[in-house]
Amino acid sequence: MEMSEEIATTAGWREFGDDALSPPLRAALGVFARHGYHGASIRMIAEAAGLSVPGLYHHYRSKQAILAALVDTAMAEMLANTAAAADDAGDDPVTRFENVVECLARFHMARRDQAFVASTEMRSMEPEVRAHHVGQRDAQQEMIEDAIRAGVDSGDFACEFPEDAARAIASLCVSIANWYRPDGPLSADDVVCRHVEFARRLVGAAAR
Amino acid sequence: MEMSEEIATTAGWREFGDDALSPPLRAALGVFARHGYHGASIRMIAEAAGLSVPGLYHHYRSKQAILAALVDTAMAEMLANTAAAADDAGDDPVTRFENVVECLARFHMARRDQAFVASTEMRSMEPEVRAHHVGQRDAQQEMIEDAIRAGVDSGDFACEFPEDAARAIASLCVSIANWYRPDGPLSADDVVCRHVEFARRLVGAAAR
Numbered sequence: 001m002e003m004s005e006e007i008a009t010t011a012g013w014r015e016f017g018d019d020a021l022s023p024p025l026r027a028a029l030g031v032f033a034r035h036g037y038h039g040a041s042i043r044m045i046a047e048a049a050g051l052s053v054p055g056l057y058h059h060y061r062s063k064q065a066i067l068a069a070l071v072d073t074a075m076a077e078m079l080a081n082t083a084a085a086a087d088d089a090g091d092d093p094v095t096r097f098e099n100v101v102e103c104l105a106r107f108h109m110a111r112r113d114q115a116f117v118a119s120t121e122m123r124s125m126e127p128e129v130r131a132h133h134v135g136q137r138d139a140q141q142e143m144i145e146d147a148i149r150a151g152v153d154s155g156d157f158a159c160e161f162p163e164d165a166a167r168a169i170a171s172l173c174v175s176i177a178n179w180y181r182p183d184g185p186l187s188a189d190d191v192v193c194r195h196v197e198f199a200r201r202l203v204g205a206a207a208r
Numbered sequence: 209m210e211m212s213e214e215i216a217t218t219a220g221w222r223e224f225g226d227d228a229l230s231p232p233l234r235a236a237l238g239v240f241a242r243h244g245y246h247g248a249s250i251r252m253i254a255e256a257a258g259l260s261v262p263g264l265y266h267h268y269r270s271k272q273a274i275l276a277a278l279v280d281t282a283m284a285e286m287l288a289n290t291a292a293a294a295d296d297a298g299d300d301p302v303t304r305f306e307n308v309v310e311c312l313a314r315f316h317m318a319r320r321d322q323a324f325v326a327s328t329e330m331r332s333m334e335p336e337v338r339a340h341h342v343g344q345r346d347a348q349q350e351m352i353e354d355a356i357r358a359g360v361d362s363g364d365f366a367c368e369f370p371e372d373a374a375r376a377i378a379s380l381c382v383s384i385a386n387w388y389r390p391d392g393p394l395s396a397d398d399v400v401c402r403h404v405e406f407a408r409r410l411v412g413a414a415a416r
Contacts, residue, residue: 034331038247119386120328123242164394164402171383172376178327179375186372194372201409 013084013103016110021073024049024059028066033113037067037124067121068129074114075136078107082143093150094205097157100147101199104140104173105192108180115177141166148203158204169199221292221311224318229281232257232267236274241321245275245332275329276337282322283344286315290351301358302413305365308355309407312348312381313400316388323385349374356411366412377407 021029027049031040042063046056060066085103089096108115118133125133145166151157159165172195180191200208229237235257239248250271254264268274293311297304316323326341333341353374359365367373380403388399408416 035246036244036328036332038243039245120244124244161402165406167387168380168383168403168406171386172379175376175379175383178379194369195376198373198376198410201412202406204409 013081013088013099014106016077016081016106019073019111019114020077021070022059024051024056025066025070025073028070029113029117032067032070032117032121037063037117037121064126064129067117067124068132070114071118071121071125071129071133072136074111074118075133075140077111078104079136079139079143081107082140086143086147093147093154094156097144097147097151097199097203097205098196100144101169101173101196102192104144104170105176105195106188108173108176109182109188109191112177112180115174119174141170144169151203151205156205159202162203165202168202172198221289221296221307222314224285224289224314227281227319227322228285229278230267232259232264233274233278233281236278237321237325240275240278240325240329245271245325245329272334272337275325275332276340278322279326279329279333279337279341280344282319282326283341283348285319286312287344287347287351289315290348294351294355301355301362302364305352305355305359305407305411305413306404308352309377309381309404310400312352312378313384313403314396316381316384317390317396317399320385320388323382327382349378352377359411359413364413367410370411373410376410380406 019026024045028040028045031044031048035044040063042053042056045063045066046053049056051059060069082100082103085099086096089099122130122133145162148157148159148162148165152159152162176191176195180186182188186194227234232253236248236253239252239256243252248271250264251261253271253274254261257264259267268277290308290311293307294304297307330338330341353370356365356367356370356373360367360370384399384403388394390396394402
Protein backbone atom coordinates (compact mmCIF):
# COMPACT_ATOMS: atom_id res chain seq x y z
CA MET A 1 0.00 0.00 0.00
CA GLU A 2 1.34 3.37 -0.96
CA MET A 3 0.99 5.96 1.76
CA SER A 4 1.10 9.69 1.30
CA GLU A 5 3.94 11.52 2.99
CA GLU A 6 1.47 13.23 5.27
CA ILE A 7 0.01 9.96 6.55
CA ALA A 8 3.47 8.52 7.03
CA THR A 9 4.39 11.51 9.17
CA THR A 10 1.33 11.68 11.39
CA ALA A 11 1.27 7.91 11.89
CA GLY A 12 5.01 7.80 12.63
CA TRP A 13 4.54 7.61 16.39
CA ARG A 14 3.28 4.03 16.00
CA GLU A 15 6.58 2.89 14.51
CA PHE A 16 9.51 2.00 16.72
CA GLY A 17 12.16 0.92 14.26
CA ASP A 18 15.86 1.47 14.80
CA ASP A 19 16.54 2.26 18.45
CA ALA A 20 18.92 5.15 17.63
CA LEU A 21 21.45 3.85 20.18
CA SER A 22 25.15 4.22 19.41
CA PRO A 23 26.95 0.84 19.24
CA PRO A 24 28.53 1.29 22.72
CA LEU A 25 25.14 2.12 24.23
CA ARG A 26 23.52 -0.86 22.55
CA ALA A 27 26.26 -3.10 23.92
CA ALA A 28 25.84 -1.59 27.39
CA LEU A 29 22.09 -2.18 27.22
CA GLY A 30 22.62 -5.91 26.76
CA VAL A 31 25.19 -6.10 29.56
CA PHE A 32 23.06 -4.07 32.01
CA ALA A 33 19.93 -6.10 31.20
CA ARG A 34 21.74 -9.41 31.86
CA HIS A 35 23.99 -8.54 34.79
CA GLY A 36 22.55 -5.38 36.30
CA TYR A 37 24.44 -2.09 36.58
CA HIS A 38 26.48 -3.12 39.62
CA GLY A 39 27.31 -6.49 38.09
CA ALA A 40 28.48 -4.89 34.82
CA SER A 41 32.07 -3.76 34.31
CA ILE A 42 33.47 -1.28 31.79
CA ARG A 43 35.51 -4.19 30.45
CA MET A 44 32.38 -6.27 29.79
CA ILE A 45 30.74 -3.37 27.98
CA ALA A 46 33.86 -2.63 25.93
CA GLU A 47 34.13 -6.28 24.91
CA ALA A 48 30.47 -6.42 23.90
CA ALA A 49 30.96 -3.25 21.84
CA GLY A 50 34.14 -4.55 20.19
CA LEU A 51 36.15 -1.69 21.68
CA SER A 52 39.16 -1.46 23.94
CA VAL A 53 38.55 -0.07 27.43
CA PRO A 54 40.33 3.22 26.52
CA GLY A 55 38.31 3.25 23.29
CA LEU A 56 35.07 3.05 25.29
CA TYR A 57 36.27 5.77 27.67
CA HIS A 58 36.85 7.93 24.60
CA HIS A 59 33.06 7.89 24.04
CA TYR A 60 31.81 7.90 27.67
CA ARG A 61 33.73 9.04 30.71
CA SER A 62 32.20 6.50 33.12
CA LYS A 63 29.76 3.64 33.54
CA GLN A 64 27.38 6.16 35.10
CA ALA A 65 27.59 8.35 31.97
CA ILE A 66 26.68 5.30 29.88
CA LEU A 67 23.65 4.53 32.05
CA ALA A 68 22.57 8.18 31.89
CA ALA A 69 22.87 8.38 28.09
CA LEU A 70 21.13 5.04 27.60
CA VAL A 71 18.12 5.85 29.76
CA ASP A 72 17.87 9.43 28.47
CA THR A 73 17.80 8.23 24.85
CA ALA A 74 14.97 5.79 25.58
CA MET A 75 12.93 8.26 27.62
CA ALA A 76 13.37 11.04 25.06
CA GLU A 77 12.10 8.73 22.32
CA MET A 78 9.10 7.77 24.45
CA LEU A 79 8.26 11.39 25.22
CA ALA A 80 8.61 12.52 21.60
CA ASN A 81 6.43 9.71 20.27
CA THR A 82 3.81 10.19 22.98
CA ALA A 83 3.62 13.91 22.22
CA ALA A 84 3.20 13.09 18.51
CA ALA A 85 0.49 10.56 19.39
CA ALA A 86 -1.38 13.19 21.40
CA ASP A 87 -1.03 15.81 18.64
CA ASP A 88 -2.18 13.32 16.04
CA ALA A 89 -5.57 13.10 17.78
CA GLY A 90 -6.50 16.70 17.02
CA ASP A 91 -9.19 18.06 19.33
CA ASP A 92 -10.87 14.82 20.35
CA PRO A 93 -9.99 14.03 23.99
CA VAL A 94 -10.95 10.35 23.78
CA THR A 95 -8.76 9.72 20.74
CA ARG A 96 -5.97 11.69 22.38
CA PHE A 97 -6.14 9.48 25.47
CA GLU A 98 -6.30 6.30 23.40
CA ASN A 99 -3.36 7.39 21.24
CA VAL A 100 -1.23 8.11 24.30
CA VAL A 101 -2.00 4.67 25.77
CA GLU A 102 -1.37 2.95 22.43
CA CYS A 103 1.97 4.72 22.06
CA LEU A 104 3.08 3.73 25.55
CA ALA A 105 2.06 0.12 24.97
CA ARG A 106 3.94 0.00 21.66
CA PHE A 107 7.03 1.61 23.16
CA HIS A 108 7.19 -1.00 25.93
CA MET A 109 6.91 -3.85 23.42
CA ALA A 110 9.58 -2.39 21.14
CA ARG A 111 12.00 -1.29 23.88
CA ARG A 112 11.73 -4.02 26.48
CA ASP A 113 15.35 -3.99 27.62
CA GLN A 114 15.48 -0.19 27.86
CA ALA A 115 12.31 -0.17 29.96
CA PHE A 116 13.65 -2.90 32.23
CA VAL A 117 17.01 -1.18 32.78
CA ALA A 118 15.40 2.24 33.34
CA SER A 119 13.01 0.92 35.97
CA THR A 120 15.40 -1.44 37.79
CA GLU A 121 18.43 0.85 37.82
CA MET A 122 16.83 3.95 39.33
CA ARG A 123 18.71 2.80 42.47
CA SER A 124 22.02 3.00 40.61
CA MET A 125 21.62 6.53 39.26
CA GLU A 126 23.61 9.33 40.84
CA PRO A 127 21.41 12.16 42.17
CA GLU A 128 21.56 14.41 39.08
CA VAL A 129 20.97 11.57 36.63
CA ARG A 130 18.14 10.28 38.77
CA ALA A 131 16.52 13.72 39.02
CA HIS A 132 16.63 14.07 35.23
CA HIS A 133 15.11 10.62 34.81
CA VAL A 134 12.37 11.27 37.37
CA GLY A 135 11.58 14.51 35.50
CA GLN A 136 11.14 12.56 32.28
CA ARG A 137 8.92 10.01 33.98
CA ASP A 138 6.83 12.77 35.54
CA ALA A 139 6.44 14.39 32.11
CA GLN A 140 5.20 11.08 30.76
CA GLN A 141 2.67 10.63 33.52
CA GLU A 142 1.49 14.22 33.12
CA MET A 143 0.70 13.58 29.45
CA ILE A 144 -1.58 10.73 30.52
CA GLU A 145 -3.10 12.81 33.32
CA ASP A 146 -3.73 15.78 31.00
CA ALA A 147 -5.47 13.47 28.54
CA ILE A 148 -7.63 12.07 31.35
CA ARG A 149 -8.55 15.54 32.65
CA ALA A 150 -9.47 16.67 29.12
CA GLY A 151 -11.79 13.68 28.83
CA VAL A 152 -13.31 14.39 32.24
CA ASP A 153 -13.86 18.04 31.27
CA SER A 154 -15.55 17.02 28.03
CA GLY A 155 -17.81 14.59 29.90
CA ASP A 156 -16.34 11.55 28.13
CA PHE A 157 -14.66 10.08 31.22
CA ALA A 158 -15.84 9.56 34.80
CA CYS A 159 -12.64 9.51 36.84
CA GLU A 160 -12.41 10.76 40.41
CA PHE A 161 -8.63 10.44 40.79
CA PRO A 162 -6.92 11.37 37.50
CA GLU A 163 -3.44 11.39 39.04
CA ASP A 164 -3.80 7.87 40.45
CA ALA A 165 -5.42 6.63 37.26
CA ALA A 166 -2.53 8.08 35.23
CA ARG A 167 -0.02 6.30 37.44
CA ALA A 168 -1.96 3.05 37.14
CA ILE A 169 -2.09 3.30 33.34
CA ALA A 170 1.62 4.11 33.15
CA SER A 171 2.36 1.10 35.40
CA LEU A 172 0.22 -1.17 33.25
CA CYS A 173 2.04 -0.11 30.09
CA VAL A 174 5.48 -0.36 31.70
CA SER A 175 4.71 -3.89 32.89
CA ILE A 176 4.09 -5.03 29.31
CA ALA A 177 7.88 -5.02 28.89
CA ASN A 178 8.11 -7.74 31.55
CA TRP A 179 5.89 -10.35 29.93
CA TYR A 180 5.36 -9.52 26.23
CA ARG A 181 7.24 -11.69 23.77
CA PRO A 182 7.09 -11.08 20.00
CA ASP A 183 6.59 -14.84 19.48
CA GLY A 184 4.00 -15.15 22.27
CA PRO A 185 0.26 -15.84 21.88
CA LEU A 186 -0.74 -12.15 21.68
CA SER A 187 0.18 -9.99 18.69
CA ALA A 188 1.32 -6.42 19.29
CA ASP A 189 -2.08 -5.25 18.03
CA ASP A 190 -3.87 -7.58 20.50
CA VAL A 191 -1.82 -6.09 23.33
CA VAL A 192 -2.67 -2.55 22.17
CA CYS A 193 -6.41 -3.33 21.89
CA ARG A 194 -6.63 -4.91 25.32
CA HIS A 195 -4.65 -2.13 27.01
CA VAL A 196 -6.59 0.66 25.37
CA GLU A 197 -9.77 -1.05 26.57
CA PHE A 198 -8.34 -1.53 30.10
CA ALA A 199 -7.31 2.13 30.19
CA ARG A 200 -10.75 3.24 28.95
CA ARG A 201 -12.35 1.24 31.74
CA LEU A 202 -9.99 2.67 34.35
CA VAL A 203 -11.01 6.23 33.47
CA GLY A 204 -14.71 5.38 33.21
CA ALA A 205 -15.10 5.90 29.46
CA ALA A 206 -18.55 5.02 28.13
CA ALA A 207 -18.69 1.50 26.68
CA ARG A 208 -18.31 1.42 22.90
CA MET B 209 -10.39 -2.32 70.87
CA GLU B 210 -10.74 -5.91 71.93
CA MET B 211 -11.27 -8.31 69.05
CA SER B 212 -12.64 -11.81 69.34
CA GLU B 213 -10.31 -14.59 68.37
CA GLU B 214 -12.50 -15.45 65.43
CA ILE B 215 -12.27 -11.96 63.92
CA ALA B 216 -8.53 -11.83 64.46
CA THR B 217 -8.16 -15.10 62.59
CA THR B 218 -10.34 -14.38 59.58
CA ALA B 219 -8.98 -10.85 59.20
CA GLY B 220 -5.35 -12.02 59.59
CA TRP B 221 -4.68 -11.89 55.85
CA ARG B 222 -4.77 -8.08 56.03
CA GLU B 223 -1.86 -7.98 58.47
CA PHE B 224 1.69 -8.16 57.24
CA GLY B 225 3.73 -7.86 60.39
CA ASP B 226 7.05 -9.59 60.94
CA ASP B 227 8.46 -10.72 57.60
CA ALA B 228 9.47 -14.17 58.91
CA LEU B 229 12.90 -13.87 57.29
CA SER B 230 15.92 -15.36 59.08
CA PRO B 231 18.55 -12.72 59.93
CA PRO B 232 20.85 -13.79 57.06
CA LEU B 233 17.95 -13.59 54.58
CA ARG B 234 16.94 -10.16 55.87
CA ALA B 235 20.53 -8.98 55.45
CA ALA B 236 20.67 -10.42 51.93
CA LEU B 237 17.42 -8.68 51.03
CA GLY B 238 18.95 -5.28 51.80
CA VAL B 239 22.13 -6.05 49.86
CA PHE B 240 20.28 -7.42 46.81
CA ALA B 241 17.87 -4.48 46.80
CA ARG B 242 20.72 -1.94 46.84
CA HIS B 243 23.33 -3.62 44.63
CA GLY B 244 21.47 -6.24 42.62
CA TYR B 245 22.21 -9.95 42.75
CA HIS B 246 25.25 -9.78 40.49
CA GLY B 247 26.63 -6.77 42.35
CA ALA B 248 26.25 -8.50 45.74
CA SER B 249 28.97 -10.70 47.20
CA ILE B 250 28.71 -13.36 49.90
CA ARG B 251 31.11 -11.19 51.92
CA MET B 252 28.75 -8.19 51.73
CA ILE B 253 25.82 -10.33 52.86
CA ALA B 254 27.83 -11.92 55.70
CA GLU B 255 28.94 -8.49 56.92
CA ALA B 256 25.39 -7.15 56.83
CA ALA B 257 24.23 -10.22 58.79
CA GLY B 258 27.04 -9.91 61.34
CA LEU B 259 28.38 -13.32 60.37
CA SER B 260 31.69 -14.61 59.06
CA VAL B 261 31.71 -15.89 55.49
CA PRO B 262 32.00 -19.53 56.70
CA GLY B 263 29.23 -18.77 59.20
CA LEU B 264 26.95 -17.65 56.38
CA TYR B 265 27.85 -20.73 54.31
CA HIS B 266 26.82 -22.81 57.30
CA HIS B 267 23.24 -21.53 56.75
CA TYR B 268 23.17 -21.33 52.94
CA ARG B 269 25.41 -23.17 50.53
CA SER B 270 25.51 -20.39 47.90
CA LYS B 271 24.34 -16.91 46.93
CA GLN B 272 21.83 -18.64 44.65
CA ALA B 273 20.43 -20.63 47.59
CA ILE B 274 19.98 -17.35 49.47
CA LEU B 275 18.10 -15.76 46.55
CA ALA B 276 15.93 -18.88 46.20
CA ALA B 277 15.03 -18.98 49.93
CA LEU B 278 14.37 -15.25 50.05
CA VAL B 279 12.02 -15.17 47.08
CA ASP B 280 10.29 -18.42 48.06
CA THR B 281 9.56 -17.09 51.57
CA ALA B 282 7.98 -13.91 50.17
CA MET B 283 5.94 -15.70 47.51
CA ALA B 284 4.73 -18.37 49.97
CA GLU B 285 3.52 -15.64 52.33
CA MET B 286 1.74 -13.87 49.46
CA LEU B 287 0.04 -17.08 48.31
CA ALA B 288 -1.04 -18.09 51.82
CA ASN B 289 -2.51 -14.68 52.59
CA THR B 290 -4.25 -14.42 49.23
CA ALA B 291 -5.80 -17.85 49.72
CA ALA B 292 -6.98 -16.75 53.18
CA ALA B 293 -8.39 -13.54 51.69
CA ALA B 294 -10.33 -15.54 49.09
CA ASP B 295 -11.65 -18.00 51.72
CA ASP B 296 -12.64 -15.15 54.01
CA ALA B 297 -15.12 -13.96 51.37
CA GLY B 298 -17.31 -17.03 51.64
CA ASP B 299 -19.53 -17.58 48.60
CA ASP B 300 -19.72 -14.02 47.28
CA PRO B 301 -17.63 -13.75 44.10
CA VAL B 302 -17.40 -9.94 44.20
CA THR B 303 -16.09 -9.89 47.78
CA ARG B 304 -13.73 -12.72 46.90
CA PHE B 305 -12.29 -10.73 44.00
CA GLU B 306 -12.01 -7.55 46.09
CA ASN B 307 -10.32 -9.41 48.95
CA VAL B 308 -7.76 -10.93 46.61
CA VAL B 309 -6.95 -7.49 45.14
CA GLU B 310 -6.78 -5.90 48.59
CA CYS B 311 -4.44 -8.62 49.84
CA LEU B 312 -2.12 -8.20 46.86
CA ALA B 313 -2.07 -4.43 47.29
CA ARG B 314 -1.28 -4.74 51.02
CA PHE B 315 1.44 -7.32 50.37
CA HIS B 316 3.18 -5.03 47.89
CA MET B 317 3.13 -2.12 50.35
CA ALA B 318 4.43 -4.24 53.24
CA ARG B 319 7.04 -6.19 51.27
CA ARG B 320 8.42 -3.63 48.83
CA ASP B 321 12.02 -4.87 48.79
CA GLN B 322 10.99 -8.51 48.43
CA ALA B 323 8.73 -7.64 45.49
CA PHE B 324 11.47 -5.58 43.84
CA VAL B 325 14.11 -8.30 44.19
CA ALA B 326 11.74 -11.06 43.03
CA SER B 327 10.75 -9.17 39.89
CA THR B 328 14.18 -7.78 38.94
CA GLU B 329 16.22 -10.91 39.69
CA MET B 330 14.22 -13.41 37.62
CA ARG B 331 17.18 -13.07 35.23
CA SER B 332 19.58 -14.21 37.97
CA MET B 333 17.72 -17.37 38.96
CA GLU B 334 19.09 -20.72 37.91
CA PRO B 335 16.59 -22.77 35.86
CA GLU B 336 15.12 -24.80 38.76
CA VAL B 337 14.78 -21.81 41.05
CA ARG B 338 13.23 -19.80 38.26
CA ALA B 339 10.77 -22.55 37.38
CA HIS B 340 9.65 -22.75 41.03
CA HIS B 341 9.25 -18.97 41.15
CA VAL B 342 7.30 -18.86 37.89
CA GLY B 343 5.02 -21.59 39.27
CA GLN B 344 4.30 -19.45 42.34
CA ARG B 345 3.60 -16.40 40.18
CA ASP B 346 1.29 -18.44 37.96
CA ALA B 347 -0.57 -19.70 41.04
CA GLN B 348 -1.04 -16.09 42.14
CA GLN B 349 -2.37 -15.00 38.79
CA GLU B 350 -4.69 -18.00 38.66
CA MET B 351 -6.26 -16.97 41.97
CA ILE B 352 -7.11 -13.61 40.42
CA GLU B 353 -8.32 -15.22 37.21
CA ASP B 354 -10.51 -17.73 39.10
CA ALA B 355 -12.06 -14.87 41.06
CA ILE B 356 -12.77 -12.98 37.82
CA ARG B 357 -14.33 -16.05 36.15
CA ALA B 358 -16.53 -16.67 39.20
CA GLY B 359 -17.77 -13.08 38.95
CA VAL B 360 -18.39 -13.42 35.22
CA ASP B 361 -20.32 -16.67 35.82
CA SER B 362 -22.45 -15.00 38.48
CA GLY B 363 -23.18 -12.08 36.16
CA ASP B 364 -21.40 -9.58 38.42
CA PHE B 365 -18.52 -8.88 36.02
CA ALA B 366 -18.39 -8.18 32.29
CA CYS B 367 -14.89 -9.23 31.26
CA GLU B 368 -14.07 -10.67 27.86
CA PHE B 369 -10.44 -11.58 28.61
CA PRO B 370 -10.13 -12.85 32.19
CA GLU B 371 -6.55 -14.05 31.71
CA ASP B 372 -5.36 -10.67 30.42
CA ALA B 373 -7.35 -8.81 33.07
CA ALA B 374 -5.79 -11.01 35.78
CA ARG B 375 -2.31 -10.22 34.47
CA ALA B 376 -3.12 -6.51 34.35
CA ILE B 377 -4.41 -6.53 37.93
CA ALA B 378 -1.37 -8.45 39.15
CA SER B 379 0.89 -5.94 37.36
CA LEU B 380 -0.95 -3.01 38.91
CA CYS B 381 -0.55 -4.44 42.40
CA VAL B 382 3.12 -5.37 41.85
CA SER B 383 3.87 -1.84 40.67
CA ILE B 384 2.63 -0.39 43.98
CA ALA B 385 5.93 -1.58 45.46
CA ASN B 386 7.77 0.80 43.11
CA TRP B 387 6.11 4.05 44.15
CA TYR B 388 4.32 3.61 47.48
CA ARG B 389 6.01 5.17 50.51
CA PRO B 390 4.58 4.84 54.03
CA ASP B 391 5.18 8.58 54.54
CA GLY B 392 3.72 9.55 51.13
CA PRO B 393 0.44 11.41 50.48
CA LEU B 394 -1.69 8.24 50.21
CA SER B 395 -2.39 6.04 53.23
CA ALA B 396 -2.32 2.27 52.82
CA ASP B 397 -6.12 2.30 52.99
CA ASP B 398 -6.28 4.95 50.22
CA VAL B 399 -4.09 2.76 48.03
CA VAL B 400 -6.30 -0.25 48.73
CA CYS B 401 -9.52 1.68 47.96
CA ARG B 402 -8.24 3.05 44.68
CA HIS B 403 -6.83 -0.27 43.51
CA VAL B 404 -9.95 -2.23 44.39
CA GLU B 405 -11.92 0.35 42.40
CA PHE B 406 -9.47 0.20 39.46
CA ALA B 407 -9.67 -3.60 39.51
CA ARG B 408 -13.49 -3.51 39.65
CA ARG B 409 -13.50 -1.25 36.62
CA LEU B 410 -11.05 -3.49 34.75
CA VAL B 411 -13.36 -6.50 35.10
CA GLY B 412 -16.50 -4.51 34.33
CA ALA B 413 -18.11 -4.68 37.77
CA ALA B 414 -21.33 -2.70 38.10
CA ALA B 415 -20.76 0.75 39.62
CA ARG B 416 -21.46 0.89 43.36
